Amino acid sequence: MTVVNNRISLVALACAFVSPTLLAEDSSLTNPSISAVLNGYYQTGERPLAESPDGFGLGETELAISANIDDMFYGKVTGVVEIHDGETELNLEEAFIQTLAMPAGFSMRGGRFLSDIGYLNNQHLHTDAFTDRPIAYRAFLGGHYFDDGVRLNYVAPTDLYWTLGLEAFKGDSLRAADIDADREVKNVGVYTFYTKIGGDIGDNSSWQAGLSYLRNENGQLSAHEDHEDETVEEHAHDHSHAASYTGKNTYGADFVYKWAPNGNYKYQNLTLSGEYFRVSDFVPSELALEDAPSKDYHQGWYLSSVYQFTPNWSAGLRYGQVDTQELHDEHFDAQKLKEAEFSLAWHSSHFSTVRFQYTRQEGKNFDGIEDDNIFTVQYIMSLGAHGAHQF
């Protein structure tokens, strides 16, 4: 199988670069930061809209290279190897440049990168405390939304952290399904706006809250015939990062709160986070009034709590759900999925995690998924000069 070869060559490649001088010098173009993330699992069931099928599998295997290009620019490339149905796919998840020397708190990023909307979206999957993104992310953002585009970001010179950002993207992966392929699409399909504020509460805790808006020019469905069979089939084979439920406007709100005794994260810490998304204006404009859905929006949210109780162990609880309207033929069906999850992780060091997770999923007409209990065992290990993780 190509799978094994790929994994070994990734390790070999990374090791070849990484070994002795890794921490000895700062990264530069002749000695860039190189890291790889290895990720494998065994799962007893299938999760809707998730990328990991049941049984043994490899998650995203990631190889990243980054460095300051000169005193004005920083660059990063993240390649991801994924295996779907026995096929090995190599994808570029990030390939961006970022300015380092713009004045007055401004910075720009261009290329392919993770959008900064929401709390989780700009974080890499391997930093998550659960095996998959919450269902709201899988339904509305295709797991995690990265795309080709440009960002302008501003950080205010205030003691309370305050940042504002604007992004414009191609938006292919967030296009509404268009089986008839007769709709006009805009080249720049997605615009986002986000703002975040944050600060400390004493020495023990920190917080951040954000609001985001995503305008999707190509997010509205168009009505067409013989839809049903094709959508079902499309979902079954949908391993691109495309979102399944889109709309013209997506509104998001997010918060995160972290606590550690005396602010010392090494031995114990607690993270509480939650996000809410509401997607509207997805109903085809040519749809007859009597066929309109009972609710003209999709929504989804999650709440998550992760407690690291020793340097080596952490446990997490997460609950999330989505309510969506799916177009079948000429009418909409309401769907709902609820997920309750428990995870327990062992960290031999900062760089290695072995995780056990139990998921209880309950679906009402959700992509044909029945209520299910799913158990997952997963490892995630990173090697090389790994970049700092975000708050």
Added chain:
Amino acid sequence: MRINSNLFAKSLRNLLKSAFVVLSFSCAGFAHAELNVFACEPEYAALAKELAPNAEIYTATTALQDPHQVQARPSLIAKMRQADLVVCAGADLEIGWLPMLQMKSANANVRSTDKGLFFAADQIDTLDKIDNVDRSMGDVHAKGNPHIHFDPVRFLNVAKALSAKMVQLDPSSAETYQQSLADFTQKWEAAIPRWQEQAQGLKGKKVIAYHTSFRYLFNFLGIEQVADLEPKPGLAPTSAHLAMLLSRAEQGDILAVIVASYQDERGAKWLGEKANLPVLTLPMSVGGNDASPDLFSLYDSVIALLNGVK
């Protein structure tokens, strides 16, 4: 009605008053716009205060926090955004969070050591540099031990370089910085022989300690760390490792088990009880205990605590 309007007038007055207070504060901030310093650790905040008494100084961490594992939290981004000078230990101590802060704070003035970024470890020769590093060795620093503030001679060199950096960034106050450095140097040079004398009896003593946090202190005082509570740098003590330390301790030549103010005491306490050894928590930095509000008292406190178990 009258009561209401009175109340309204009163709250309006209060509001205006607080607005005025806020305004005058921010104006004061602008008027005294000396250096805005972001210190990664409290020892560098304390040093900056000695060298630039008028500067606005922010400390990213406390002596109760492990500086290896700090979150690149929003408040730090906001503070770094406004900094003219960022002072850190360096030698990769802050590698897990400083690059993220630099990226997120979008402050071009503190990106490079040519400008407003200062690494203490760059100014001196660090102890324990390693040529060959591999993650299986744990969280080691190839650039040498970064906890240099307990070596008074090396630290004085850091102070000189930091003062020069301040002059470079704010030449209009050069005289003030040079005067402060001269004052500090004089006080510090007078303190070194005093500390050496106070610690005379500690020379040649053996201790078991957690991590190599006090490598420079032990080097300065002539104390020998014969074993580490961590099986490998950055890893928590394991029971197997503690059992091994117990048999080492039973040789009977150990003065004490020592942990830093941000480290977990459980392993040390277990060992202390089993081996009948005193367990000593030393302040890792300024503010690590009540007796160490500045750099001078930090040294005094640490030496007094060590002398206390003699």
